[in-house]
Amino acid sequence: MTSEDDILLSDDQGAVRILTLNRPKARNCLSMELMTALSGALARAATDDAVRAVVLAGAGPAFSSGHDLKELTARRNDPDRGRAFYDETMRTCSDLMLSIVRLPKPVIAAVTGIATAAGCQLVASCDLAVAATDARFATPGVNIGLFCSTPMVALSRNLSRKAAMEMLLLGDMVGAEDACRLGLVNRVVAPDRVVNGATELGRKIASKPARTLKIGKEAFYRQAEMPLDEAYAYAAEVMVENMLDAEAEEGIGAFLDKREPQWPR
Structure with missing residues (x-):
């Protein structure tokens, strides 16, 4: 300490x-x-x-x-x-x-x-x-x-x-x-x-993927201050960008392959 x-x-x-x-x-x-x-x-x-x-x-x-x-x-x-x-x-x-x-x-x-x-x-x-x-x-x-x-x-x-x-x-x-x-x-x-x-x-x-956590935390607080329609539009954009991230590619691939994910550094 x-x-x-x-x-x-x-x-x-x-x-x-x-x-x-x-x-x-x-x-x-x-x-x-x-x-x-x-x-x-x-x-x-x-x-x-x-x-x-x-x-x-x-x-x-x-x-x-x-x-x-x-x-x-x-x-x-x-x-x-x-x-x-x-x-x-x-x-x-x-x-x-x-x-x-x-x-x-x-x-x-x-x-x-x-x-x-x-x-x-x-x-x-x-x-x-x-x-x-x-x-x-x-x-x-x-x-x-x-x-x-x-x-x-x-x-x-x-x-x-x-x-x-x-x-x-x-x-x-x-x-x-x-x-x-x-x-x-x-x-x-x-x-x-x-x-x-x-x-x-x-x-x-x-133990969760680091960039995914960063994306999710930022999005949570930003959408919370938006009107409902704006929040959904913003969250949809975030999901698209997240989907294209290497962590999502690996995580989804691992899920479909029934294996443990190997998160990219």
Whole structure:
């Protein structure tokens, strides 16, 4: 396991890279430094051919408690009352979430403890999520006068509108089983199985053809924002290009020949 300034740990388990937020005493809150480190680590994973999937985890008792409120509050003494820093923070956070969605490899959240505010946003931005039985989720900004507007973007794209609005308007904690039922997480496992469970999912995905995964992930998020007729037209174009790819040629040929595919490198 390697360390990046001790705030982000990186560990390769075969084709799966595990990135662990490492500010346990601060409940892994997303300081500018941590968000920058995570963005850089994701960028490196994107271009590393040995990495086929990424797992995001949190060290200690929390996945992430959201933005670093102490860091934000300290900037109220700036001449502009912190406006420039707040703008930089929110843009950095938004860019981080977009980098997860746009990463050409699947990203899986491994959630133990709490995932609140921007920490909940981080989970919602991942492609898949595995949660511990005692994990809890919330967008509690409304309770402190700061509506979770940026977490709302990811949350509203994972949950039904009414479920997302309930979380946003009430700010209450949601247990792991309810989060699974609502669509925020995929699986709920024992606390000592969370990272392994997420890694196992990553390994299974890593066995699939790489370019096909890249094509599929990009297409999924693009079509989701389109009107139905445009989505079908776009998806049809993607299918044609995919059909002409060497991976599809090999995969379909192997299926018809009743043999295991040998994916081209």
